[in-house]
Amino acid sequence: VYSLFVIERSLSLPLLIRVCLKKGKSLRQSLKEHGLLEDFLKKHPLTTWPPSISPAWPKRLPVDYYGTISIGTPAQDFTVVFDTGSSNLWAPSVYCSSAACTNHNKFNPSDSITYEATSQSLSIQYGTGSMTGILAYDTVQVGGIADTKQIFGLSETEPGSTFYYAPFDGILGLAFPSIASSGATPIFDNMIKEGLVSQDLFSVYLSSDEQSGSVVMFSVIDSSYYSGSLKWIPLSAETYWEITMDSITIDGETIACSGGCQAIIDTGTSLLAGPSTGISNIDSYTGASNGTRCLLHTDISCSAMSSLPNIVFTINGIEFPVPASAYIIDVSVLLRKLPQGLLYYVVFDRANNQMGLASVA
DSSP states (O other): OOOOEEEEOOSSSOOEEEEEEEEOOOHHHHHHHTTOHHHHHHHSOTTOOOSSOOTTOOOOSOOSEEEEEEETTTTEEEEEEEETTOOOEEEEBTTOOSGGGTTSOOBOGGGOTTOEEEEEEEEEEETTEEEEEEEEEEEEEETTEEEEEEEEEEEEEOOSSHHHHOSSSEEEEOSOGGGOGGGOOOHHHHHHHTTOOSSSEEEEEOOSOSSSOEEEEESOOOGGGBSSOOEEEEOSEETTEEEEEEEEEETTEEEESTTOEEEEOOTTOOSOOOOHHHHHHHHHHHTOOTTOBTTTBBOOOGGGGGGSOOEEEEETTEEEEEOHHHHOEEGGGTTEEOSOOOSEEEEEETTTTEEEEEEBO
16 A cells, blocks of 8 residues: 655646555455454444434444555654544554554654654544544645644554554544544644645545555645536535435435435445445345345345446435445455445535535546
């Protein structure tokens, strides 16, 4: 897993910063290979969902796409998930006593001349893992952006197997300050405050090519990644990137989210999660069986996909169809997703508290 950063400037465009992502082995696949997936799923049911979205909402298995940032002076590199479903930046540290830190890069404060300690502690509980540690300040490089006094977490414990088998080192949260643990300022908020971005937005494109093409971009909307026009959706809360969804339909029939519901678009979760009734309805309409879940795993054969319907998510009066090729996982190949990238180019617009979606080019 690696990332590169590219800085571009033209006479007509402001600074455009890209952090290139590579699709690595997923946590799900790593657990499967080590014979731990079945036990893991029993301990972390994939269909649990609270009555309403709240800061306590648990996260699910992380996605496959990771990029590299650096912390400290001189730079120490870490692979992270760019996660719009959480707000804290943290990395493993030399203070960590957990097994998960033995096979990941660890931050060493003694090696950074710009490190500033604090007396604050940090504790984050994810649905599939947790960490505790301390907070400190240092220079964080994200692509070509040097955030010279960014608060971040240094892990002291990462219990369990979740982060041990994760192919990334840490997490870079891109959600709102209201859900940041210990009141830590999220990195994108600090970038905005320090004037490090020309526009208060970032965007995400995931390629079907596992080796290259995927990217998170700061400051500029790049129209070469999408076709048609961006469809703008207002946020319903400044917590996660939370929106109001109108309905979920198949063949014109509402099967979930009847009358509207709250939803989030989360780059740190690769699966569809929701109320058990709605998920069961989706399973029923798409032919899943044996307790499996759409966008999770299913025993539907690859040959049957052509006959399966689109799942249509209607948001702000706009239909966003998802074909079977995007919601079926082939369990015969270590639960690997069938080759596809993100169906939609997504813009996360902090300046206007809205999200923009458009079909990928």
